[in-house]
Amino acid sequence: MQVFVTGASGWIGSGVVPELVAAGHQVRGLARSEQSAARLRAAGVEPVPGGLDDLGSLRSGAENADAVIHLAFKHDFSNFAASGRSERAAMETFGEALAGTGKPLLFASGVALVRPGQVVTEEDASPFTGSEAPRGGAEALALGFADRGVRPIALRFAPTVHGTGDHGFLATLVGIAREKGVAGYVGDGANRWPAVHRDDAARLVVRALENPDAARVVHAIAEEGVPARAIAEAIGRGSGVPVASIDPDDVDAHFGWIGAFFALDVPASSALTRERLGWEPTEAGLLDDLAAGHYFSRAAA
Incomplete structure (x- = not known):
């Protein structure tokens, strides 16, 4: 069509x-x-x-x-x-x-x-x-x-939505970690992000x-939901910077515009989508994609 x-x-x-x-x-x-x-x-x-x-x-x-x-x-x-x-x-x-x-x-x-x-x-x-x-x-x-x-x-x-060439959410957080010298998460970092x-x-x-x-x-x-702290820890390992909790009152100053989003707890399921469309993800998960290194090689360039 x-x-x-x-x-x-x-x-x-x-x-x-x-x-x-x-x-x-x-x-x-x-x-x-x-x-x-x-x-x-x-x-x-x-x-x-x-x-x-x-x-x-x-x-x-x-x-x-x-x-x-x-x-x-x-x-x-x-x-x-x-x-x-x-x-x-x-x-x-x-x-x-x-x-x-x-x-x-x-x-x-x-x-x-x-x-x-x-x-x-x-x-x-x-x-x-x-x-x-x-x-x-x-x-x-x-x-x-x-x-x-x-x-x-x-x-x-x-x-x-991650992968090689991504310049969105993850790439922004990697850039902030390099700029600030610390990979941050908000509060206890238990809030979840689907990927x-x-x-x-x-x-x-x-x-x-x-x-x-x-x-x-x-x-x-x-x-369904990757904990924000786990994301920050993966970014810290890849960027070679320490990981730290950011006080909710300091989110805007540390993260800028993305801070309000990174602080949200927004888990989501795709069970019905998989059942109705026969779809099954096969690519690397978010943390494995960060571990692959391409986010950090771009940031360092």
Whole structure:
């Protein structure tokens, strides 16, 4: 089938695209720069010029595809509300373009704030609605498109999607440890973070695309919750710095923007996803991936 992908050249998208191509799908990807377009062409993808705010490009891409995989998001932590409004506008555009077609609409979401402190399952509804909610309340909005003749699928990714080339959560923590001379965790470090290797997540996305009626909510979670202290200890070993508890009152000063997230306890299960889609992660876990050394060789470069 012909698949329109936003975020095709991003961290998760660049893992999903080769899986789509290998499965025989034709891929068109949103490209906001010529550099992104060149990367997409090299991956066998037809670029579609435009960004997330180019609603005409989003509408055209969706209308001319058999399915949409929406992975892009504006990770602007200085104005997260604006990012949410942009996300909502994009989702509304996809809903209008696909209404009545029965086409699948797969979209990135997350588990981090659904039920902090409790193990989140695929049966737990997102508590966020409205344009001012996190991510613009886009998950609840999109799942409602089922009543309008669309087949929506929420792809809830672990907050830590790791692997070689990752410049996100783990790489940021490694950089902070090197800068501060200490690998920190908050309080007692017992709070848990779910994790998934990007390659496992990418294979799950393709499986969900090809089985669009198997599940409305999919959890890309390989590990239910890795303790923050264990993450800090692995970073300390890899960076050659000591490990220490950071007082909750000092989190912002030590970690910056990522501190509020790293302090959360957000375990999540993927049991129903595995049962419904026959998915089983096979790649390295988070701590083993840190032990492999690639996060630290990049940081040292």
